[in-house]
Amino acid sequence: MNRIEPTMPVTAYKTYRILSPLSTHFRPATCAQAECDAHLNGWRSTIDESTVLGQQQAHYIRSQSGRRFVEERFESGLTRFEFEAGQECFAGGHQVRLDRPEHYLLADGDWRGNPTRRSRALRPQDWINDFGEHQQRLADQLERG
Template sequence: MQQTVNRVDPALPVGAYQTYSITSPTDTTVRAACQQVGCQAWLHGWESTIDEATDLGAQQAAYIRTQARRTFREQRTEGGLTVFRFESGQRCFAEHKTRPEIYAVRDGDWRGNPTGRHRTHARPQDWVEDFGEHQLRLVDQKKEG
């Protein structure tokens, strides 16, 4: 059963409004940076403990030392394992995914978009700035009467 939406009757024509929205497609994921997803390894650093006596461990250690391009300190445990301690603020080894967000602005309101004008901001900061400037314009218009 669909829920009924209660709306206040608008005081102005549809063309006097702008709608700001943030949506996320439900069936789409994209690769994301550690910082973008709040990765704990990125925030606090991490350790990788590797047994170089195994083929896999030897390959992992060689990759870290020669190709990983990350800052780390290396220590040996009493049991002969190698511990790589990575500093915070650098990309971890995980493949992060997130759902993209679409930052949109269009003319009109729930009744429609009379001009057909629609734009999408590439960065959330730009959307926030646009929204803030729009709010300031509304305040100025109200002051002017």
């Protein structure tokens, strides 16, 4: 990751974060629940059956996937499978958000560390107010030079 090198010590910075952890704010979901594009619109998968992996994938699609499709084979060894909408996609792992509030966190320091080890959770309005006041202090200092 490329970062601009800070011009001040780590103690001069604050880190504001809003978190919605996967483990507490999301749950597994079906394609329909997640409004997956493939489920809504259908999708195409092009498989290279000239390779062992491609042959295995095509065999799975044809005989084990349980999905509805139309296939088109090409002389190049490629096969295009076109799946109709309304089916579970192959990607899986969909998640939908639970109705839980985000965590609003404020910590001393920046990406280099938190020298005071101080970190606290704030109410959303307090986080917004602190963030705004901090931005205003920075703007005022910049204007003064």
